[in-house]
Amino acid sequence: MAEYKKPKTEAEFENNFKQKNPLMNDTEAYYEASRCLFCYDAPCIKACPTSIDIPLFIKQIHTDNITGASKTIFDSNWLGNACGIVCPTGVLCEGACVYNHQDVPPIKIGRLQNYATNKTIDAGKVIFKVGKPNGRKIAIIGAGPAGIACACEARTLGYEVDLFEAKEQPSGLTVYGIAPYKITNEEVLKEVAYLQNQLGFNIKYKTAINSKEALKSLEDEYNAIFIGVGLGKTRNLELEGEEKENVIGAVEFVEELRMKHHKLAVPKKVVVLGGGNTAMDAASEAARMGAKKTVLAYRNSKEKMGAYGFEYDLAIRAGVDSLFNVTPIAITGNGKVEGVKFAKTEMVEGKLKTNMNNTFIVRCDMVIKATGQAKQGHLYGLIDNLEIDAKIRIKTNDEFQTSNPMYFAGGDAINGGAEVVNAAYDGKMAAQGIHNWLNK
């Protein structure tokens, strides 16, 4: 179990947040690529949400056709570099590798992918072609993975593309929301710059689209609009004492960390509420920021956690403690957080029940709520005839078209929160959907 000292400099910060998946060197890539069996109807391709032809790009790496390998990757996934780093490969491509059935380590597909695309990006190889201008324009709300992928695909089809981004940087959660030990800002921005240089889409930063007037002007000026707004701020738990100082949402915490690095102050004792991947990230990060004690608290059992097993292990290895079958009932303290009052939970006839007779307090100086993000319901309400489901997710058809035909959508806005790779797929397919619709 690791114990992290509070990072005081950028160098110490980097050391605490050392990358989980470092870049491969040439020798490692060559040997790893030589292990690929080149399976027929390969399970790894099927496990990839964007269906990258993985055996092909690995063989291309092995025959030193790195540019060709990158083409194969980007052909299926516009964010191939970021996905090579942040994808939960253990449950996707690498989890499907047939070597697993032989108790042989699976091919390190993510790292091989990152090896190829990183080389191609660094060499500035031109591998994309903008489509012949067709005189039509697409507006994209949100420059996250879904929006960027949609923009890239649309450019290859000949559309002019403008993205409208509320924040100051592109890539959404890839820059603002993914743990820094998974990917650095530099890596993310490098890929977007590479794509933008070749494909020439425009991103208007600090331009939130949040009024009827703004939407109206987009509707007038563009032939189609793609909504890739992801999710919003952390949802309120409606807990007593939730407004106290040092009670923060996980997404907001990670965002601050990604921007401030070692300058972010993390106190001695931190409680993280939640059992999903974001909770694991936030807990890991608090520990890596030098918190003496970080406690992960989840209302159900360990087995019921939404987080991937490897994410939980990562948090435990960073020194995080965990509490299961506890639910927060109040946040205590005088203005500032001093503790969380929990009640035990138990399964009664298949339902999780809170036992108010069994409560206790965990003392802490900070509470991170990783209990889900609110949806962008406000925006959806401004769009005419936009159907959303009970969980406030935009409804789309197979072509990613919403009930208002001019609007298409993808990413977290339609799935309620998933991986970068899912957003990349949605964005790409939505651009094709727009193309099909406009050419009907």
Next chain:
Amino acid sequence: MIDLSVNFGGIKAPNPFWLASAPPTNSGYQIMKAFEAGWGGAVWKTLGVPVVNVSSRYGSVNYRNTKMMGFSNIELITDRTLADNLREIEEVKKYFPDHAVIASLMVESRSEWEQIIKDVENAGADGIELNFGCPHGMCERGMGSAVGQEPEVLKTIVGWVKEAANIPVITKLTPNISDIVPPGLAALEGGTDSISLINTIKSIVGIDLDTYAPYPIVDGKGTNGGYCGPAVKPIAMNMLKDLAQHPEIGKIPLSGIGGIETWRDVVEFILLGATSVQVCTAVMHYGFGIVREMEAGLRQFMEERNYNTIYDFAGKALPNVTEWKHLNLEHKVVAEINAGKCIGCELCYISCDDGAHQAISLSDDPLNRIPSIIEENCVGCNLCSLVCPVEDCITMVKKDDGMKHNTWNERSLNDDIPTTFNDERAGGNGHFVPKPSDALKK
């Protein structure tokens, strides 16, 4: 705009990737599947009087973790009736009129040749390939490599075929000879339109240590097989070069066969003068899908060098393949070890000390496992850089200034070569060699 299409001695195909006559071209089903996957042509599994095959037909040489580095078979020509094959040729051509379907043929008498040529022409084949290469089974009956090894017989049969055929004829040669040029010339004199090579090499891939029988084992016995796969590529490329450099044979199209699996192999064969390539073992290992790697890689190679067709670079390596006597004796390279990359396996040291020229030394400090090059002893042989497991750790650095040029040929003309056993002009004269007794000190 890249155009991969080829016109190979009158046989047109959308690309140079063809399937060799072998198990993958046994049926119309397989060939249609291959065309769908991206192959541009296929040479049908050899037609003739159908055979009866044995059970257990293939053997392989695995090297370390590489399966089927070398591959051997004792399967014969088609064991299906001619009528079935002809019907399927017709059907394939109906679906794929622009792809090349080539009928490989092997029969005995002149009348059989004339009959079968007429049959495959009627079925719509785009060309004929004469199988003068099969080195097992068929040769015992006077066909296959038995023909390929006798230039006069080969020439006569090519003559019969050319007289009867209205479609282009490829002659496929066997490598089981000492010099590929005489059979190549015989094919040319017989009137062939093009040549393909190599067929498989006589081989025994292994002996079973329980039954003492060679693989593949057929009821306790085995026979020599035909060897192919990545292991035979160097032999095939050398023979291809011999024909491509020949002033007469080099004028007709050559189809390269032998261990081709990746785009690099394809490009290398084309650089040595091939204008179509044929593949079998790689397909038997991975299926037809490997063609997508070959095609993507070939296109990438051509794009980066601004080639529009394969003819723009076909044969470009030929001027650089010369005889030993024309190599520059003044050229000097020396190994250099990048200490930052060295992982301390010391394979370079031991391979040089035991296997080459004692030009690498170890440090006296037992904790320092990074060897150093003794530059004055290094003959630039490459061995250390070949055994080094780290990419670009040992590189060969040019040490001559490039101003001097002197070959064995030139030195011979100037009477400047060693002529007696103890001639002082011996190349190694003055070069450091440890004393024999130094061996006992280690």
